Amino acid sequence: MSDNLARVSFAVEREKFETPERRPFRIVSSNPRRRARPRIFYALTAVxxxxxxxxxxxxxxxxxxxxAYEISSLQSSQSELGRTAAGVSEDLVRVSSPQSLAANAEGLGMVTNSNPVYLRLSDGAVLGAPASASGSQAGAASLVPNALLTGSALLSQLPDDAAATTGAVAITSAPVVPAGLAAPTTR
Incomplete structure (x- = not known):
């Protein structure tokens, strides 16, 4: 009997593995209760x-x-301002040259002093022999000429309104020196 039981259980297990359960196919019909979505909605959403x-x-x-237009405009104004700055710096170099400064000083009535005197600040000692400068001495402007200064006006030759716009200061009187201090010698 146990042999028969073993054969039956073996046959049952073999059937399980050899023949799987098959589900029957059925045709699904459309459900009348189910509402179909309109295709126009999807088309409008996509559009x-x-x-x-x-x-x-x-x-x-x-x-x-x-x-891009703003950048182009700013770049053109930057290049124009760069050219203006270069022109102004060239004018500044020309006007601030030693020859220009000496010519403007002579035009304002200053003279050079060939006898310089120095003041030592630590103890207030005067180094050198002070002597007044005479107007007959040749200035530094005549020593080394500057070709860039030809045709440029000196500060003393500028009209009053031009001197005011360039920032030139006219000296109208001698500086006031407090009592007890010696006035420095300007050169």
Whole structure:
């Protein structure tokens, strides 16, 4: 009997592995209760999405091109300001040269002193023999000429309104020196 039971259980297990259960196929019919979604809704959603993308792209393109125009405008004004700054710095170098300063000083009535005197600040000692300068001495402007200064006006030759706009200061009187201090010798 145990042999028969073993054969039956073996046969049952063999059937399980050899023949799987098959489900019967059935045709699914459309359910009348189920509502079909309209296809027009999907089409309108897709068209609206595409329109939104195109409008966003156009706005972004306009914004970028506006920025490019601003950059171009700023670069042209920067190059123009660079040229102006270079011209002003050339004028400053020309006017601040020692020859220009000496010519302007002579035009204002200053003379050079061939006998310099120095003041030592630590103890107030005067180094050198002070002597007044005479107006007959040749100035530094005549020693080394500056070709850039030909045709430029001196400060003493400028009209009053031009001197006011260039920032030139006219000396009208001698400086006031407090009592007890010696006036420095200017050169």
């Amino acid at each position: 609206a999405g595409m329109a939104a993308i195109i409008v966003a792209q156009l706005l972004l393109s306009v914004g970028i091109s506006q920025g």
